Amino acid sequence: MSDRTLAEAPAPPSAPAAPARHVDAGDEGYSKDLKSRHINMIAIGGAIGTGLFLGAGGRLAGAGPSLAIAYAVCGVFAFFVVRALGELVLYRPSSGAFVSYAREFMGEKGAYTAGWLYFLNWSTTTVADITAAATYAHFWSLFTDVPQWVLAFIALAIVLTANLISVKYFGEMEFWFSLVKVAALTVFLLVGIYLVATSHPIDGHTPGLSTITDSGGLFPVGMLPMLLVIQGVVFAYASVELCGVAAGETENPEKIMPKAINSIMWRVGIFYVGSVVLLALLLPYTAYSSGQSPFVTVFDKLGIPGAAGIMNLVVLTAALSSLNSGLYSTGRILRSMAMSGSAPKFTGVMNKGKVPYGGVLFTAAFGIAGVGLNYFMPADAFEIVLNFASLGILGTWAMVMLCSLHFWRRARQGLLERPAYRLPWAPYTQLVTLVFLVTVLVLMWSDGGVGRTTVMCVPLIGAALVGGWYLVRRRVAEIAAARD
Numbered sequence: 001m002s003d004r005t006l007a008e009a010p011a012p013p014s015a016p017a018a019p020a021r022h023v024d025a026g027d028e029g030y031s032k033d034l035k036s037r038h039i040n041m042i043a044i045g046g047a048i049g050t051g052l053f054l055g056a057g058g059r060l061a062g063a064g065p066s067l068a069i070a071y072a073v074c075g076v077f078a079f080f081v082v083r084a085l086g087e088l089v090l091y092r093p094s095s096g097a098f099v100s101y102a103r104e105f106m107g108e109k110g111a112y113t114a115g116w117l118y119f120l121n122w123s124t125t126t127v128a129d130i131t132a133a134a135t136y137a138h139f140w141s142l143f144t145d146v147p148q149w150v151l152a153f154i155a156l157a158i159v160l161t162a163n164l165i166s167v168k169y170f171g172e173m174e175f176w177f178s179l180v181k182v183a184a185l186t187v188f189l190l191v192g193i194y195l196v197a198t199s200h201p202i203d204g205h206t207p208g209l210s211t212i213t214d215s216g217g218l219f220p221v222g223m224l225p226m227l228l229v230i231q232g233v234v235f236a237y238a239s240v241e242l243c244g245v246a247a248g249e250t251e252n253p254e255k256i257m258p259k260a261i262n263s264i265m266w267r268v269g270i271f272y273v274g275s276v277v278l279l280a281l282l283l284p285y286t287a288y289s290s291g292q293s294p295f296v297t298v299f300d301k302l303g304i305p306g307a308a309g310i311m312n313l314v315v316l317t318a319a320l321s322s323l324n325s326g327l328y329s330t331g332r333i334l335r336s337m338a339m340s341g342s343a344p345k346f347t348g349v350m351n352k353g354k355v356p357y358g359g360v361l362f363t364a365a366f367g368i369a370g371v372g373l374n375y376f377m378p379a380d381a382f383e384i385v386l387n388f389a390s391l392g393i394l395g396t397w398a399m400v401m402l403c404s405l406h407f408w409r410r411a412r413q414g415l416l417e418r419p420a421y422r423l424p425w426a427p428y429t430q431l432v433t434l435v436f437l438v439t440v441l442v443l444m445w446s447d448g449g450v451g452r453t454t455v456m457c458v459p460l461i462g463a464a465l466v467g468g469w470y471l472v473r474r475r476v477a478e479i480a481a482a483r484d
Helices: 036-047 055-091 097-137 148-163 167-198 209-213 224-228 230-236 242-249 253-282 294-302 307-338 357-376 381-412 428-446 449-456 458-483
Strands: none
Touching: 036 167, 036 242, 036 253, 055 097, 055 224, 055 230, 055 242, 055 253, 055 294, 055 381, 055 428, 097 148, 097 242, 097 307, 097 357, 097 381, 097 458, 148 167, 148 307, 148 357, 167 253, 167 294, 167 307, 209 253, 224 230, 224 428, 230 381, 230 428, 242 253, 242 307, 253 294, 294 307, 307 357, 381 428, 381 449, 428 449, 449 458
16 A cells, blocks of 8 residues: 655655655555456446437437547546556555545645546446346336336345455456446447448448438538537546456556556447447438437348347447446445545445445435336436436546646656556646546536536535535544644
8 A cells, every 4th residue: 555655765855755654544445356357357347337328329420420439539538547547556556546646735725626526427327227137128018017116126136246245256247237338239240240341231221321421421410419429428438437446455466457458448449339220221310319329220120030129139238237347336435435524424324245235225215216217217217317317528638637636746856656557748648638538517508408508507616626625624624634
């Protein structure tokens, strides 16, 4: 847990004093049961989720083939974020991840802000995931008459139960969830390439480049719609930071993490950009809709018996995987905050399986609120929570890059030593990423509707954070004084 403070030679009188060794109480008590295969699949799972399997359909219908450009651009910045987090992880692995780093470099206020923004992200993403799972289940006639809120509740109950047992069960579940997703996308890519190469008709349509050119080209509805869907595309990358959280329960993160993080870039290129390009080549963008996974749409129109049902089962797995990851990561983040006084005490409690079940249950409680949203607004539930989740993602990514900037600055001052695995082109990478995140916020405002309403809630979120800080600051100060 050393912060690798340089102490090999006496500092000259004018040099800043080296900071005390940082210790995060929230890192104690965990099992180191996540293996290399778990982390690699968690990294894949973080880069393939509900945002692609469900969200891509509506965004293709709204922006056309140019959606592939949006995925590519957002993927680059997602890689910068996870690469910056990876450097911090190799400097000091922590289950508190960026909350722990914010505490070290930005103080308790920074950790408090980072933690609750992350909770905003995943508490709303939990709602999105159970909504997606319920939507997928309605594909089968067996569940058509079952209310959406009932299916959402069942999905939450199943994943919550498994998550509370132990981190080993989480790792195994996520390993197989991710394996299913990767296998399915690989099959889709191979089938899609074959269909395009052979010009095999799909529902009376011949796939190929003409699918794009005959339907208005790359920007059939203009460039603005492509820009406006970027906030939804950012949501698709919401889990890329998960491998950083998992590093605290991993043996030998110095060996495992660089490989897992570096592989995210080519996964983004193949699975996200490649899939969207193929979807645009196979069917006109108008054939897709927000109510059905675009992959299911393709297999459904192919007319292969059972193929659409199998693909729908896969995308249901993706939603459950994302839900599984969200409950896992927020449980660890909330425990780190609870141990410093900035989250309720019960969220720091662990069970015999060394799972911070208080934080997991706290997040699941917001999922119950999502069940209610599915009851009252089943048609709009996904888009509403997607926008609020995007706010949390933007805030989380911004905090990661700010921590990375502070880390880089301290290393320049000679107070810390950066690991060999580094974010390239620092500090410009951090600054450009921060500008991009602000731009996404502006685009959300420009989109009007739910997006503008969401941005208008930013002052309310800020006020809630400030009010919450005044409620916990005394306890935070007492715990910090005792720790120091």
